[in-house]
Amino acid sequence: MDWSKAKTILIVAFIITNLLLVYVLIGEYHIDEPTLKKEFINEVIELLKEKDIGVATEMPMEIPRLNSMIVEYENVNIQRLNLNYFNNKGIIEQSSEGLSKVVRGGESFLLINNRSIIYENSIDDKIYSDLDEDKAIELAEEFIKKGKFNTDDMKLSFIKEDKGTFYIEYSKIYEDVYVEKAFTNFQIDKRGVKRFERSWLKEKDLADVEIYISTAPKSILALLGMQQVYGKTITDISLCYYFEPEKHDYLEKPTEAKQGKAVPAWRIQFDDGYKIFIDEY
Numbered sequence: 001m002d003w004s005k006a007k008t009i010l011i012v013a014f015i016i017t018n019l020l021l022v023y024v025l026i027g028e029y030h031i032d033e034p035t036l037k038k039e040f041i042n043e044v045i046e047l048l049k050e051k052d053i054g055v056a057t058e059m060p061m062e063i064p065r066l067n068s069m070i071v072e073y074e075n076v077n078i079q080r081l082n083l084n085y086f087n088n089k090g091i092i093e094q095s096s097e098g099l100s101k102v103v104r105g106g107e108s109f110l111l112i113n114n115r116s117i118i119y120e121n122s123i124d125d126k127i128y129s130d131l132d133e134d135k136a137i138e139l140a141e142e143f144i145k146k147g148k149f150n151t152d153d154m155k156l157s158f159i160k161e162d163k164g165t166f167y168i169e170y171s172k173i174y175e176d177v178y179v180e181k182a183f184t185n186f187q188i189d190k191r192g193v194k195r196f197e198r199s200w201l202k203e204k205d206l207a208d209v210e211i212y213i214s215t216a217p218k219s220i221l222a223l224l225g226m227q228q229v230y231g232k233t234i235t236d237i238s239l240c241y242y243f244e245p246e247k248h249d250y251l252e253k254p255t256e257a258k259q260g261k262a263v264p265a266w267r268i269q270f271d272d273g274y275k276i277f278i279d280e281y
Helices: 003-032 038-050 078-086 133-146 216-225
Strands: 065-073 091-096 099-104 107-112 116-121 154-162 165-174 177-189 192-199 201-212 233-242 259-270 275-278
Touching (some): 133 165, 133 192, 201 259
Parallel strands (some): 177 233
Antiparallel strands (some): 065 259, 116 192
8 A cells, every 4th residue: 555645645635624624614603693694683673773773774794803903193284284275375373282273365274183184164255056966076076186185095985965065075995994083074065165174094004813893783783772873874884994092091192192003893874974883892
């Protein structure tokens, strides 16, 4: 008998057996997860209905997992805003530490801790009489490009018109996964951009180990105790990277945080743009 050949066959058979065992175990784990069964999901939807919470989106059916991510805030300075938007013709006011402002006519930028931007336009001239959704998006994107912000990691995640004003939100994505809380928000009416707010995050590093969290049907049960979402309808349930400075004990002054750890969480968005983040493990 060729023992060398037989030994090779046994090793290959052992590897195949182990691979099949792993496949079966993973398959059984998915099938037997009780919170992903149709009966459980239907019960969750009925409980939400009792609180007047509608569900107008598909329920994610995966076992949720993501690596944690180290993120840092996008750094902005008032001189850059003055150059890009006012051609260096604005008047800069350094009112206090961490707070600066640049003004030109009826327009102004307020910069907080070099990371949070608020633009306001008080000019009453009606420039865009034919304003519609497409035009509002066009104006928003032109405004972003004028500031020379990177648009590769931005996704239009919400738009709504109310009494002639379009409310638009862009969210940050990393490889098609939302990164929260990062936002670029607009209010646009016939004068153009009426208000602009931006606080953005940049990814620095990913951890090697994946973190598992509770399934979507189980996690959204937490909404039953949140009165602020009663009467709303869920329009999107997505897994995201979630950074909340206030939840990090090592940050004594979360409003001044420059970076931190973003962890897996469920991002629940409602029909009015309101969002809830649930990071149960």
